[in-house]
Amino acid sequence: EPEVTQTPSHQVTQMGQEVILRCVPISNHLYFYWYRQILGQKVEFLVSFYNNEISEKSEIFDDQFSVERPDGSNFTLKIRSTKLEDSAMYFCASSILGGGQGETQYFGPGTRLLVL
């Protein structure tokens, strides 16, 4: 069964460093998402991406965040200058469709980011 994969599974970085989290969505899916979960808090939507552009983003997704689909398979989340409060589990998801169809979002296993 196709699945969303994410790398790395864990990443430790120093405050102020740039990190890139990688995701490989399911191959025939067209919508891609990033969510994050700070320890002990709710899963929060960050951004959705379709047709090589952001379709929606949350207030969390400020200028230090960016997303990219550099090739036909990868979907990346970049954090330019990490802060302590960026420490969280980051989930990537994909869906065949999005918006009003109730399409299921399929999630990867997550990347646990720790900023020191």
Next chain:
Amino acid sequence: AQSVTQPDIHITVSEGASLELRCNYSYGATPYLFWYVQSPGQGLQLLLKYFSGDTLVQGIKGFEAEFKRSQSSFNLRKPSVHWSDAAEYFCAVGHAGNNRKLIWGLGTSLAVNP
């Protein structure tokens, strides 16, 4: 504001016992409702979803959930829990007009005693 509440942070049941995990939502429009499960080291796996029609929906692993509009609830049930059901369970709601953004509950951690 849209919100999802899972009142029970942690539940422990005995293997073979029945299970009900609660989920309440606050939403101004017709919601799309989901239950996901996360086992240790695993991603978020969809258990079931409700979009419309029959308010009792069946999912994988023997789970079901019932949408009750009058109570703004979407509780997850299983008649007989297995030890492998121990995991974190998340309820989420999507907008009927825009499913791209899922709003999540805090999750309920389920422990199963042998």
